[in-house]
Amino acid sequence: MKEIKALIKPFILEKVLSALDEIGDLPGVTVSEVMGWGRLPEHDQGNDAETEGHGFSNKTKIEIVVKDEQAAAVVDAIRKSAYTGKPGDGKIFVYDVSEVVRIRTGESGTDAV
Numbered sequence: 001m002k003e004i005k006a007l008i009k010p011f012i013l014e015k016v017l018s019a020l021d022e023i024g025d026l027p028g029v030t031v032s033e034v035m036g037w038g039r040l041p042e043h044d045q046g047n048d049a050e051t052e053g054h055g056f057s058n059k060t061k062i063e064i065v066v067k068d069e070q071a072a073a074v075v076d077a078i079r080k081s082a083y084t085g086k087p088g089d090g091k092i093f094v095y096d097v098s099e100v101v102r103i104r105t106g107e108s109g110t111d112a113v
């Protein structure tokens with residue numbers, strides 16, 4: 001099992017979610033509003049005055065845990081749909097997930113994803 005964590009520009013979230021929908025059969029997604037900075041400074045209009053002075057930009061974090069065979073398709077869909085070509089397009093991190101437990105059913109492992 002893999003976790004795909006992506007930091008993307010907030011305005012592009014709907015486009016990324018549509019691209020993920022097209023993969024079909026995704027078991028779940030978590031979305032949060034976060035702040036961060038990367039290597040290259042951004043001059044986004046997405047920054048608000050409160051965060052700009054600290055070098056932070058508003059970002060949207062997407063977290064998805066899938067079976068190994070779906071991971072490449074998820075990464076590809078996010079990469080293509082979140083691309084603008086401008087600084088701050090974001091990053092995608094992929095992690096191994098050692099265990100998943102579905103609380104309601106007690107299932108674990110890939111059955112629980």
Ligand SMILES: Nc1ncnc2c1ncn2[C@@H]1O[C@H](COP(=O)(O)OP(=O)(O)OP(=O)(O)O)[C@@H](O)[C@H]1O
Nearest residue numbers: 007035036037038039040059086087088089090091
């Ligand atoms: N190494 C990292 N560790 C944790 N979070 C990161 C890391 N790199 C980027 N991020 C997160 O991803 C967001 C987007 O990063 P960003 O796209 O600006 O990276 P970059 O390396 O500066 O690339 P670019 O040159 O395209 O701007 C950051 O605001 C931060 O939230």
Ligand SMILES: [Mg+2]
Nearest residue numbers: 038039040088
């Ligand atoms: Mg950057």
